[in-house]
Each structure stands twice: as structure tokens, then as C-alpha cells.
Amino acid sequence: MKITVVGAGAVGASCAEYIAIKNFASEVVLLDIKEGFAEGKAMDLMQTASLNGFDTKIKGVTNDYSKTANSDICVITSGIPRKPGMTREELIGINAGIVKTVSSSLIQHSPNTIIIVVSNPMDTMTYLVHKSTNLPKHRIIGMGGALDSARFKYRLAEALDAPISDVDGMVIGGHSDTGMVPLTRLATRNSVPVSKFLSNDRLNQVMEDTKVGGATLTKLLGTSAWYAPGAAVSGLVQAIACDQKKMFPCSVLLEGEYGMNDICIGAPVILGRNGIEKIVEIELNDAEKAHMVESAKGVRATNDLL
Numbered sequence: 100m101k102i103t104v105v106g107a108g109a110v111g112a113s114c115a116e117y118i119a120i121k122n123f124a125s126e127v128v129l130l131d132i133k134e135g136f137a138e139g140k141a142m143d144l145m146q147t148a149s150l151n152g153f154d155t156k157i158k159g160v161t162n163d164y165s166k167t168a169n170s171d172i173c174v175i176t177s178g179i180p181r182k183p184g185m186t187r188e189e190l191i192g193i194n195a196g197i198v199k200t201v202s203s204s205l206i207q208h209s210p211n212t213i214i215i216v217v218s219n220p221m222d223t224m225t226y227l228v229h230k231s232t233n234l235p236k237h238r239i240i241g242m243g244g245a246l247d248s249a250r251f252k253y254r255l256a257e258a259l260d261a262p263i264s265d266v267d268g269m270v271i272g273g274h275s276d277t278g279m280v281p282l283t284r285l286a287t288r289n290s291v292p293v294s295k296f297l298s299n300d301r302l303n304q305v306m307e308d309t310k311v312g313g314a315t316l317t318k319l320l321g322t323s324a325w326y327a328p329g330a331a332v333s334g335l336v337q338a339i340a341c342d343q344k345k346m347f348p349c350s351v352l353l354e355g356e357y358g359m360n361d362i363c364i365g366a367p368v369i370l371g372r373n374g375i376e377k378i379v380e381i382e383l384n385d386a387e388k389a390h391m392v393e394s395a396k397g398v399r400a401t402n403d404l405l
């Protein structure tokens with residue numbers, strides 16, 4: 100299993116590290132446009148192999164797509180991250196050009212690859228990859244919901260004063276501060292609805308903290324986060340590489356599902372060897388449906404900027 104990660108910055112390197120540590124891939128190619136940068140990150144990561152006990156070979160390259168040839172999965176993290184006070188949508192001007200060029204170069208050398216889009220504004224960048232490459236929809240996956248759901252579970256565990264392994268929950272909708280739809284109604288602690296333990300006010304607080312999860316970290320760090328994003332991407336890559344048939348909320352092209360068309364937005368999907376093997380339609384209540392409609396409006400407004 101060969102995996103390429105484009106962008107050897109904070110998220111790309113973290114993602115390569117988690118993939119390697121999980122030890123399911125034979126090779127990870129890390130590619131960056133900055134001369135020598137990916138080579139340096141790859142060498143540093145390879146020097147952790149004997150310490151962390153993995154055999155995955157990580158190779159760094161400067162903009163040489165021939166080295167990415169025949170990758171089974173390609174992850175796009177290239178582009179600029181947001182700074183404190185910025186929204187993800189403000190990144191579109193620079194990142195759209197980068198994502199378009201990068202996806203076309205990747206497909207040239209790996210025509211059968213599955214692409215995971217991470218660069219922001221992620222739902223719009225996923226839509227851009229659809230429009231510009233014409234790859235089948237099951238081979239283009241946007242990563243946002245897996246991260247937002249991990250942040251949701253972190254906030255739920257905090258509110259419940261419970262171990263995170265006791266908690267389950269999912270965030271669908273757009274990957275933006277206003278677009279996320281944390282499904283508090285369906286979140287559970289060991290199968291018991293979390294509303295049995297938490298007041299409406301506390302649940303609303305969890306929801307709001309989840310939605311600004313990225314912005315909170317950007318303010319603290321001075322740039323956007325990387326550990327949880329990298330771990331979330333590695334989870335999707337592993338589900339595909341190991342044909343796990345796991346369910347994650349991912350940005351996917353909807354064609355009638357959730358009453359939407361011609362939009363990439365977060366919905367639960369089953370990930371396996373073929374990429375997106377199924378879009379799962381869950382029954383939403385009226386408030387959740389209205390929240391999804393609002394979320395889609397936001398994503399479409401950013402898509403219009405393309």
C-alpha cells in the first residue's frame with residue numbers, strides 16, 4: 100500500500116507520522132514545494148522508526164510527482180492554514196489554485212488513486228477536486244467531520260466527566276465554525292443518550308465549543324492545529340487501506356441524499372478499499388434538517404467564490 104501526502108507542513112507531517120506508527124502501509128511519500136523540506140521531515144520521521152517500532156518507509160520529495168506514481172491513496176494538505184481571527188473560507192483565494200494543480204499532478208501519475216482533501220475551505224476544495232478531475236465520486240473524500248467528531252467527543256467527555264472511550268457522537272454538515280451540525284440528540288455514553296446526564300444548556304455549550312474547536316486552537320497556537328487533524332486523516336487512510344468498512348462523517352458529493360444535490364458536505368459514509376462505499380442517510384429531526392440546510396447555504400456561498 101503506497102500513500103502520498105502532499106504538503107509536509109504541520110498537518111501533512113503529523114498525518115504521515117500517524118500512518119507510519121499504525122504500521123499498515125509499506126510506503127509514504129511526503130511531497131512539498133519547499134526545497135528540501137519534505138526530505139528533512141521524512142528523514143526526521145524515519146529516525147523515529149526504530150524507537151516507535153514501525154517498518155513503513157517514509158520518503159520526502161520536492162515537487163517531483165514521478166515519485167508518487169501508483170499511489171493507492173493521496174492526501175492533499177498543501178496550502179496555507181488560517182491565522183487567529185481568520186475563517187477557513189478566507190483561504191480560498193490561495194488554496195483553490197494549489198489544490199487544483201496538485202490534484203491534477205497526482206492523477207497524472209496515479210490514475211486509480213483515492214484522494215483525501217484536507218486543505219481548507221475543505222468542503223469547497225473537495226467540490227473543486229470533483230469539478231476539475233472528473234474522478235468518480237467514491238474516490239474523492241473530504242476530511243473534516245472525523246476531526247470535528249473527535250473534538251465533539253472530547254467536549255462531551257469533559258462535560259460528562261467520563262472517559263472518552265465511554266462516549267460516542269458525530270458531527271455532520273459543513274466544516275466551518277457556523278456550518279457544523281453536532282448531533283447531540285444521537286450522542287451516547289455507553290448507549291445511553293447524553294441528555295440523560297447533561298442539561299440542555301450544558302449540551303448547547305458542548306455544541307458551541309465543538310463548532311469553534313478549530314478557532315480556539317488557532318488562537319492558542321497562532322496557527323491551525325495539527326495533531327488531531329493528522330490523526331483524523333490517518334484514521335480515514337487506514338479504513339481504506341485495511342478495507343475496514345468503518346463509518347466516518349466525510350465531505351462527499353451528494354446526489355439527492357439529505358435532499359441535496361451538487362454539493363460536497365459532511366455526511367456519514369462507509370469507508371473501505373473502494374473509498375466511499377456507501378453514504379448513510381440517517382433520520383434527522385426538523386431542527387437538525389434546518390441546521391443542515393443553513394450549513395449547505397454557507398458551503399454553497401463559498402463554492403460560488405470558485
Ligand SMILES: NC(=O)c1ccc[n+]([C@@H]2O[C@H](COP(=O)([O-])OP(=O)(O)OC[C@H]3O[C@@H](n4cnc5c(N)ncnc54)[C@H](O)[C@@H]3O)[C@@H](O)[C@H]2O)c1
Nearest residue numbers: 106108109110131132177178179180217218219221242328
Ligand atoms: N480539513 C481539516 O480538518 C483541516 C484541519 C487542519 C488544517 N487544515 C488545512 O490544511 C492545510 C495545511 O495546514 P498546515 O497547518 O499543515 O499548514 P502548513 O503551512 O504547516 O503546511 C502547508 C504546506 O503546504 C506546502 N505547499 C504549499 N503549496 C504547495 C504546493 N503547490 N505543492 C506542494 N506543497 C505545497 C507548504 O510549503 C507547506 O509546507 C491548510 O489549508 C489548513 O487550513 C484542514
